[in-house]
Structures are given as C-alpha cells and as structure tokens.
Amino acid sequence: MLVRFWQKMEKMSLSQTRLKFFDLIKSSSKIVLTTHFSPDDDAISSILSLYYVLTKKFPKKQIEMIITGNPVNRFSVFLNYSQIHFVSELATKLTNADLLICLDGGQYSRFSNDSQKILDLKIKTICLDHHQSPPDKFDLLWQNPKAASTAELVYQFTSKNFVLDETLSKLLLLGILGDTGNFNYIRPGQYHLFSLVKKILQISQINIQEFKSTYSLIEPQAFEIIQEFVKNSKFYQVKNWPDFQVSYLTNTYSDQLTSEASSIFVSNYLRLIKGYSWGFTVYQKSDGNFSLSFRSLPGSVNVRDLVERIGIGGGHDRASGAKVNAKDAVSSSVVINQIIDWLKTNQPLLT
Ligand SMILES: [Mn+2]
Numbered sequence: 001m002l003v004r005f006w007q008k009m010e011k012m013s014l015s016q017t018r019l020k021f022f023d024l025i026k027s028s029s030k031i032v033l034t035t036h037f038s039p040d041d042d043a044i045s046s047i048l049s050l051y052y053v054l055t056k057k058f059p060k061k062q063i064e065m066i067i068t069g070n071p072v073n074r075f076s077v078f079l080n081y082s083q084i085h086f087v088s089e090l091a092t093k094l095t096n097a098d099l100l101i102c103l104d105g106g107q108y109s110r111f112s113n114d115s116q117k118i119l120d121l122k123i124k125t126i127c128l129d130h131h132q133s134p135p136d137k138f139d140l141l142w143q144n145p146k147a148a149s150t151a152e153l154v155y156q157f158t159s160k161n162f163v164l165d166e167t168l169s170k171l172l173l174l175g176i177l178g179d180t181g182n183f184n185y186i187r188p189g190q191y192h193l194f195s196l197v198k199k200i201l202q203i204s205q206i207n208i209q210e211f212k213s214t215y216s217l218i219e220p221q222a223f224e225i226i227q228e229f230v231k232n233s234k235f236y237q238v239k240n241w242p243d244f245q246v247s248y249l250t251n252t253y254s255d256q257l258t259s260e261a262s263s264i265f266v267s268n269y270l271r272l273i274k275g276y277s278w279g280f281t282v283y284q285k286s287d288g289n290f291s292l293s294f295r296s297l298p299g300s301v302n303v304r305d306l307v308e309r310i311g312i313g314g315g316h317d318r319a320s321g322a323k324v325n326a327k328d329a330v331s332s333s334v335v336i337n338q339i340i341d342w343l344k345t346n347q348p349l350l351t
Helices: 002-011 014-026 041-057 073-077 115-121 150-158 166-179 193-204 208-213 220-231 255-269 303-310 332-344
Strands: 030-035 062-068 085-087 099-103 124-129 140-143 234-236 244-248 278-284 290-296 313-315 319-324
Touching (some): 014 124, 014 140, 041 062, 041 150, 150 166, 166 193, 166 208, 220 244, 220 255, 244 255, 244 332, 255 290, 290 303, 290 332
Parallel strands (some): 030 062, 030 099, 062 085, 099 124, 124 140, 244 278
C-alpha cells in the first residue's frame, strides 16, 4: 500500500506542489511552523530555515515557531532559535492560526499529544517530510523518502523564490550534516545532494569541523550517560534474526541529557561491533514512558518495518524510533524482553 502511495506521490510534480504551498501561505495571515518531539538537527534546521525564508519573503504575516517539549541549549547558536516557543502542548496554541506547517514527520502524533484537537480546529495543514512511515492527511503533503533530510526539502520548496545566502546556508547545513551522519548515510540516488552542499559551502565558506564544534559538543554529564550505555550493552542471538546489540539505562538523568547521550550512543556504537549489524536502546523518561532508538546497517534488519509491525513507532529503514507507554512496562528490561519475545515469533525484513 505504501509503495502505491509513493508512486502516486511521484506523479504530483514538485512545481505544482510548490505553487500550492505558496498559495496556502499567501492566503494565510497567521502561520505556525512546527517540528517533532525531541527535535534533532534536521528538525531544528528545517524549522529555522523555513522561518528565515518566510519571514523575509512575507514580512507582514504573523509567523510563529512552536514545538511541543523543552528547548535544547546546543542549538542556541543558530539564528532565531530563541524565537521558537517550546510549549507543553502545540494543540492549545493554534487558536488563531490559519495554517500549520509540520516539518520532518508525517503523523500529527509526532508533534502533539492531542492530535484530535488539531484536526478539530480544521486549520489548513502542510507537511514536508522525508520519513517513509505512512503519513496522516494534510491539505498539502510532500513526503519524499529519497531526500536525505527535510532541510533539503525546505530548500527545494523555496529556492525558486529565495536566493541562498550565508545565513540560510548554515541553517540548511545543520540538517544535512545531522541526517546524513556527516555524509556517512548518503545512498545511491542521493548524490545530487552534493551539488547543494557545494553551493552551501561556497557561499558560507564553512570549515565543517569548526562549524560542528559550535553546536555538537556534548555536556560532560552526557558522556557519563554514554558510559552507562556502553557498560550495559548486551549481545543477543534470536533464531532467523541477525545478531544484535541492546543497551539501556538503570539510573535516571534529565530528559535532555539522556536524549543527547542516547543519540550519540546509537549513532556511534550501534552497528559498530563486528557481527552485530543492528540494535536498539531503551530508557525511561521523566513522564514514565520508555523511549527506544533502533539502528541497522544496510542489508540488515529494516528497523522502520520492525517498529511499524510491532506498532510502537516509525522512521527510516536504517534509523527508527519508538515509544512504549508507562502502563505497558515497569522497566527497561521488561521492554527489552517484550521486543525479544516479538522477534521470536516473527521474521525480519532485511533490506
Ligand atoms: Mn529528518
């Protein structure tokens, strides 16, 4: 079904979709941009890039950035980051808005804990996303899993109407470096990205290592959490599945530090150990719910398919995320056992 959906999407031309995108913006006076919970580099990059372009292009419109959750300090070096409103619930902040633009996620549940309330408001909605999980309904949807980042989609949508300058270059590069793992995850079919990167680097004259050091250095406390993930790593064999690595936390830390440490651990230490081509981490958040991250090497388990079939999350083939509610498990080890039990009675999709 998903394949058919995607084929249909491809028939809609980018230029037609772009026209409708600007029509929706022109006909709205209050526009809200949002992105997903625990925003990563691409989420922040796409919301700040689009905000930058739209506020320059349409200075008279009321344009706001609202994200459900808490701010992440390391992004404060980026222009207008301080303009983002971090709120306890997006749905309650849309009362006078005409248009909601959702970035880097295809389901309302990625942006809000009260999706029904957003749908009830009947405001116009746009979604720009590059995940492959089946999307919700939007007035305008551009879901392109071939794009390595949502930042790229923001560029695709706005480049005809806005000249790439130094500021926009830096904002876009944040998302591109983030979601490509510093170009590590670029696949055949995505090489065109390098021509955009060339433009960005020429305009901004960025030294990538120096640029990254302004926002991607981690707190010393986050390093302690990474040490706990390393120490708690266990290696599993389940019949029919490639061998895998699992880690978890027993101590509790702040949500922000834990999410920072977890993302470093999963991108650096899952799929790094010879013989273990995929794996996941589990930790409990302060609200009691469990947060899971999955990663895999090409040719190993499709971790998007895995979390979608279990019914706990979504994402990309090689990197996905999931949530287990507090009421469904008492500890991270219970969550791990639930996943392993599921594996024992199901077959992997290897891609
Ligand atoms: Mn992304």
